[in-house]
Amino acid sequence: MSDTMSRVTLARRPKGAPVPEDFKLETGTLPTPATDEVLIEVTHLSLDPYMRGRMDDVKSYAPSVDLGGTMTGQGVGLVLESKAEGFAKGDTVTGMTGWASHACLPGSELRKLDPSLPPSTALGVLGMPGLTGWVGLHNFGKPKAGETLVVGAATGPVGSMVGQLAKELGLRTIAIAGGAEKCRLATETFGFDAAIDHRAHDDAASLRAAIAEAAPGGVDIYWENVAGQVLEAVMPLMNVHGRIPVCGMIAWYGGSNIAETNQLPGMWRSILVKRLHVSGFIIFDHWDEFPAFLADVAPKVAKGEIAYLEDVAEGLENAPNAFIAMLKGGNTGKQIVKL
Amino acid sequence: MSDTMSRVTLARRPKGAPVPEDFKLETGTLPTPATDEVLIEVTHLSLDPYMRGRMDDVKSYAPSVDLGGTMTGQGVGLVLESKAEGFAKGDTVTGMTGWASHACLPGSELRKLDPSLPPSTALGVLGMPGLTGWVGLHNFGKPKAGETLVVGAATGPVGSMVGQLAKELGLRTIAIAGGAEKCRLATETFGFDAAIDHRAHDDAASLRAAIAEAAPGGVDIYWENVAGQVLEAVMPLMNVHGRIPVCGMIAWYGGSNIAETNQLPGMWRSILVKRLHVSGFIIFDHWDEFPAFLADVAPKVAKGEIAYLEDVAEGLENAPNAFIAMLKGGNTGKQIVKL
Numbered sequence: 001m002s003d004t005m006s007r008v009t010l011a012r013r014p015k016g017a018p019v020p021e022d023f024k025l026e027t028g029t030l031p032t033p034a035t036d037e038v039l040i041e042v043t044h045l046s047l048d049p050y051m052r053g054r055m056d057d058v059k060s061y062a063p064s065v066d067l068g069g070t071m072t073g074q075g076v077g078l079v080l081e082s083k084a085e086g087f088a089k090g091d092t093v094t095g096m097t098g099w100a101s102h103a104c105l106p107g108s109e110l111r112k113l114d115p116s117l118p119p120s121t122a123l124g125v126l127g128m129p130g131l132t133g134w135v136g137l138h139n140f141g142k143p144k145a146g147e148t149l150v151v152g153a154a155t156g157p158v159g160s161m162v163g164q165l166a167k168e169l170g171l172r173t174i175a176i177a178g179g180a181e182k183c184r185l186a187t188e189t190f191g192f193d194a195a196i197d198h199r200a201h202d203d204a205a206s207l208r209a210a211i212a213e214a215a216p217g218g219v220d221i222y223w224e225n226v227a228g229q230v231l232e233a234v235m236p237l238m239n240v241h242g243r244i245p246v247c248g249m250i251a252w253y254g255g256s257n258i259a260e261t262n263q264l265p266g267m268w269r270s271i272l273v274k275r276l277h278v279s280g281f282i283i284f285d286h287w288d289e290f291p292a293f294l295a296d297v298a299p300k301v302a303k304g305e306i307a308y309l310e311d312v313a314e315g316l317e318n319a320p321n322a323f324i325a326m327l328k329g330g331n332t333g334k335q336i337v338k339l
Numbered sequence: 340m341s342d343t344m345s346r347v348t349l350a351r352r353p354k355g356a357p358v359p360e361d362f363k364l365e366t367g368t369l370p371t372p373a374t375d376e377v378l379i380e381v382t383h384l385s386l387d388p389y390m391r392g393r394m395d396d397v398k399s400y401a402p403s404v405d406l407g408g409t410m411t412g413q414g415v416g417l418v419l420e421s422k423a424e425g426f427a428k429g430d431t432v433t434g435m436t437g438w439a440s441h442a443c444l445p446g447s448e449l450r451k452l453d454p455s456l457p458p459s460t461a462l463g464v465l466g467m468p469g470l471t472g473w474v475g476l477h478n479f480g481k482p483k484a485g486e487t488l489v490v491g492a493a494t495g496p497v498g499s500m501v502g503q504l505a506k507e508l509g510l511r512t513i514a515i516a517g518g519a520e521k522c523r524l525a526t527e528t529f530g531f532d533a534a535i536d537h538r539a540h541d542d543a544a545s546l547r548a549a550i551a552e553a554a555p556g557g558v559d560i561y562w563e564n565v566a567g568q569v570l571e572a573v574m575p576l577m578n579v580h581g582r583i584p585v586c587g588m589i590a591w592y593g594g595s596n597i598a599e600t601n602q603l604p605g606m607w608r609s610i611l612v613k614r615l616h617v618s619g620f621i622i623f624d625h626w627d628e629f630p631a632f633l634a635d636v637a638p639k640v641a642k643g644e645i646a647y648l649e650d651v652a653e654g655l656e657n658a659p660n661a662f663i664a665m666l667k668g669g670n671t672g673k674q675i676v677k678l
Contacts, residue, residue: 227607246611252604263603265591268566271619272585278617280610 133161309333472500484509648672
């Protein structure tokens, strides 16, 4: 067992899209677990769009990463040494390890994983992204059989969960994804009724026409994780009493892709005239629903009834580039870094 | 009994704020009620901001008024002749009479009024505006004791109902109104904890500072019936898990007062980060709640526990000018036309 560890820190705050120079790979001494703590060797790290927000020095629902601090993130790993009750060397656990090869965390902040499922599923389909889709669809999408759902970034770990759950409930599901390959995966792997390649459309009007064709009865639920042109395309297609769970807005992160006209009055008018319900939510408010989620979804994953895709980058040193590519839509499924 | 009637028609569609030339006063022959119909002599007519929307030729939740057609509106009147079961000459009734001295309506579309209350209350505090405040606050505002509510147009019939109901439920209530006199009425007549004169503030930042001072714990419910600068002022003050019932947007009717910058990305970010719930609603979806509303509120009005204010214009010929003035905030309470 080596006595050094490595970690990726925030070297500077990005302007718009992050670049490699915003990150720094550093090495240090392996920490020693205090009482009630566990030393973990990280085997898999999760990369998620929300991390982009943490790189800004802006008041948000969670603290920013400090300059020079380790990038925030969830990891899966093996227990090397435990001073916490209930954990033993060799256990597979998950927790907020950060972008690091090793972490010391209190036992109370760790969860032991079911060894019958691949450990990386704890970061995606059975982790935060899966819970996000499950909570948001049920609590804020309020799906009803026969309705139509549109979801952007549809092959991602949240979008694919939303689509599969909605399909199971009897909704017509329409995927929006970037590129022909993702569209193929959306329908073949995740069972969407239709998939629309947003890259094949130059403007919101053209994208809207394609969505309208796939949703002849209009849109009852628009799962918002993209914003920008996709939002602009979908809004006029919303049905009366439609719901918009706002889960993210990747197109607008860093202040990019913002249309010049003031779109708020039109949005406000749509919300009023169509009696829409727009609900922002953050998964950190919903950890208490995790056991119910796991009880519902884990058996379906084990039986193959819910599919998932992972993109795996190799090595902590490649985490920044994988993250940068993911924000540009370079990933297909859940982005994992294997250490 | 005269055999002529008069009505106000839509002479042309307004550009922006309506002007007198957009309306026409016409006379015609008194209609004869068919089977199941009632002939009414209108005594009081309601003027409401939603009517501005009906003057545009835009698809909305309700049909536009046709050019040359009678302006839509609710009236109260006396039954002159009844061919409908349950209605007799001399009854006081309310229904969608339009801006007219007389109307023939099916008995099924009329409601007989409790003679112990002033008939005009059926157009305001115990009519559509009152119901709007009651339904919207309970269903979409979800008020909790100790929270803070901000309402614009606070001496109007909707805003004053919202404020009084919220106060009764133990909320801190903050009125926004135009002018010192309305602010005085807001606190003295309607019991708001604080009242802010938006005309005393040149920009959203200045208005925001005043609201922040009156709402040291932030804003939990923003009752949206104004939009424009008031919305811009309130948004950054919203608390996590805040609610915004969207009931109207009088500042933006006719496409005016629209800020140049695109305010949608900022709004979307606030909705996400603060987990806000924005709910558009239209009272026409909620008529089934009218009996419960009346059972709750009518006794409080009778006992003087819920106050109301009416602005009364005299004569149908003065309805257009009263309506034009009301849209500019010239009224203080519920705008009525007495015929």
